Structures are given as C-alpha cells and as structure tokens.
Amino acid sequence: MTNNKPATTLTNAFKKSSKTFIGFLTAGDPTFEKSVKQILALAEAGTDIIEIGIPFSDPVADGPVIQAADLRAFAAEITTDKVFELVAAVRQKSQVPLAFLVYLNNVFKYGYEKFFKRCAKLQVGGLIIPDLPFEERAEVLPFAQKYGVALIPLVAPTSGQRIPSVVKDATGFVYAVSSMGVTGVRDQINTDLAKMVAEIHQATDVPVAIGFGIHTPQQAARVAQVADGVIVGSAIVKIIAQNKQQTLTELKKYATAMKKALSSRLNKSK
Template identity: 75%
Template sequence: MTKIKPEEMLTNAFSNDHKALIGFVTAGDPSFEKSVSEILTLAQAGTDIIEIGIPFSDPVADGPVIQAADLRAFAAGMTTERVFDLVAAVRQKSQVPLALLVYLNNVFKYGYERFFKRCEELQIGGLIIPDLPAEERPEVLPFAQKYGCALIPLVAPTSGQRIPKVVAGASGFVYAVSSMGVTGTRQQIQTNLKQMIAEIRQATDLPIAVGFGIHTPAQAAEIATVADGVIVGSAIVKLIAENDSAVSAKLDDYVQQLKTAIN
C-alpha cells in the first residue's frame, strides 16, 4: 500500500465537492492539556483540518485575540519542541489533518531539516509561514518536498499579478486572505472574493480556503459559495479564552453551526 504523504491529507479534506472547515487554535492556550483537549474536540465535532499556531513573540499577521493567546501559551511554558509534543499527544487519539501556522524564525532556529522531519513523523500536512515571501521560498522548499509537507501559500487581496508566482509549485491548499490587515473577526468583508478566487483558479488546481475575519455561520456560508473551504481562527480562540467548564460544548456547537452553514 502506498503511504499517503501528509500534504495529501490536506488536499483530500476538500475531496468530492466537500466544503472544508478549517479551525485554528494556538498551541498551549491556556495549557498543554487543555490545548490537546480543544484540538480533539474540534476534530470530533467534524473540523476537516486543524491549523495549530506556534506561539511567537512578534506575530505580524495576527490581531489582538491571537496575540493574547500567544502570551497565555508562553506563560504555560510552550516552546517549539512542546508544540511537537502536543501534536504527538493529539496523534495518539486522532488522525485529523493538521497544519502549523509558524513564523520563519522558529523553523530556522529549530533547523529546517529537523523541523520538517518532525512534521513527517507526526503527519503534519503543511506549514503556513506568513513572513516567507515567494522569492525566499526556495530556501525552505527542498526540505518541505523531502518530507511531504506543503508550504501553503498566502494570497492577499493585493497579490494581483503576483498570484501565479505566489502559488507556483505549491501543494496542500491555497490560503486566500479575505481582508487586508491582521487576523480578527470582521463584520463585513469588502474584498471582491469572487474575482480574487477566479484569478487563483487560473493559476492553480489546488483547493482554495478563505480566512481572516470569518466568524458567523452566515459569513461562512457566503464564502463557501465561491471557495472550497473556510478558515475560522479568532472566533475559536475567543471561545477558548473564556476558559470555562463549558468550552468543549461551546466549541462543538460552534463547529456544528459552521459545518451546517457551509455544506
């Protein structure tokens, strides 16, 4: 039997016209044990891909909600190595497709070869690296390809003519950024997503998921009419920040609402 590469697990989550729900959590927020529980809850509720953020001191793409989660995770003792320990704990109970949101300095300090080898061992399908421009991707890409880990490209509303370059040689899926600025819930998304996604489709056959600002089921349903998947981050992190005994039930209910809306 041919072993499926981790990156293929991401692409397969979009198969058969299924609209994928991608949920984001910050690793170690508010603690190692609770973070494992949150990820398993999201997986059991039907989240198709879970994006795990590695805490970083200067997360330039993230808004105040996720920045606060990073600080809580640091206070709980999270490091890059502990994030891999956390994923290993998740993998004891779930094979849900996983991706990491990580800033390049963390990968560089850990060592490219060592980092991607750990990703393969733990079946981590891809990395989203917000501060890795397309021009610098060749520095990292050989390691990603060696270990079957996607470098998931971020396409912004301003990418325009750069889209073919941004998505060239990519795998997994394309992360389409709905709005300029940092992550966080938004009442309205002003970008012409239909046009932006059409331009991405001309440049790649990969599935396209839209993130940044999506938090209501109605927004998710609207996005799903033009995209292959919906990414929800800050709204999930807000629920986790409440850190009460009902957090698992709240996450489960929220995921069910989103899944119903997009499919």
C-alpha cells in the first residue's frame, strides 16, 4: 500500500514515542457547526485519530450516551451527505487522521462505490462497521481496497481462535473491544486484555487500539501498557451533551489529560 492511501494515515498515527489517543464523537451533535469546532478542538489538543460516528436509527453496539447523541444529530438534520460536508469543513483547517464509525445500512444506502470514493477524497482513513460480520466482509472489501480505505476489524473477548482470521490482511488498526455489551464508561474491565492483544499481535503487525469503557487517564495508562492505543467515546460525548459555553475548553482539557497519560514514561514500551 502506497503512502497516499487513506488507511496509512491511521497506521502512521501510532508512534513509538507515545501511545495513540483516539477520540470519538457523533457528527452533528448538537449542530453541524459545533461538530466541526469540536473535532478541531480535539485535534488541537493532541488527539491522534478522531473517530466520527455517522448517526444511525438503530445503533446496536452503542449505549444510551451515544444513542442520545444520534438523536440530537438527527434533530439537527444530519445526513450522510452532511457528514461528508462536515469532514470537508474540517479538512479546510486540519489533516488530523479520521475514521468513521458507521453502520452497514448507511453505507449500503449511500452506495458502496460512492461512499468509499468520498472517503478517499477526504482522506478518511478507515471504517469501523460494528454490524458487519467478518464472514460478510467480501461484500464491502473490494471497494475498501480499491480506494485504500481500511475496514477496521473488531476483535471481541469472545473472538478466541477466530482472531487470526478476523485480523488477516488488516489495515489501519485493529479495534480490540475491552468488554462485552454496548459502549459506555466502565469502572472495571475484567477481560484479560494482555492475552487478547498478544494474540492479535501474533497474527498481524497492524497496531491495536482498545476501546469500550475507558474514560479516565488512569484507565488509559493501564490499558496502554498492553495496547498501542486507546479509544474513548462516551466520556467525550458526555462533555458534548452538556452543550455549555466552555465545551471546547473542556474537550481540550480532557484530551490533553488523556494524551499526557498515554505519553508517560511508563507507556513508552510494552
């Protein structure tokens, strides 16, 4: 894969000097204009990759916090076309690596060819599609490969012996799910993350980021001892949900604290 492929922007965001911080928000929550500013604020604060959720009516992998964000985005009349316009507005000011969290029906309805072509044009590095089983990826994979956009595989605590198959030919990064269930902050993560990440690393050289449940700098630092990066969603969306005058300041403060935790000397090597 050549360096101008969008997927490489994700892989290149994983550096040896610190662990990678991936922040999630829902496009259009609470408005188009505020979303653009939120993404730019996170990027300015050092967020390495920003995962943008495309609102969906039945987000089966998402908990109540992100479901509520989808409803606010729908109230702001955010469509898939509007999401691409939002990314175009971000791209006028920032080249921060981006990925989409999107449910398959949105991509299907938009048209696979058209969707991936627009991703490539705007340098959206990859898609996380929670309701796309590995066994059915063949329907989408040719378009992802054509445009150099990663189909980011999800590895769950129950993946077990299927891990080598799931991450085979992975690009961008691998999304390791810390806990079963839907998204949302968790005070405890009981999965043997070290074992799961080790099994992923045995099967692929692509970086591994852990998500679901992480919300404090202390949690992020612990998880980063075994992973290449961490993904945080619900905690960021909660800040946005407050819709205060100082939301951008709070987002920057939070991202800075998370990035500092991941850049600590403790996490510079596994």
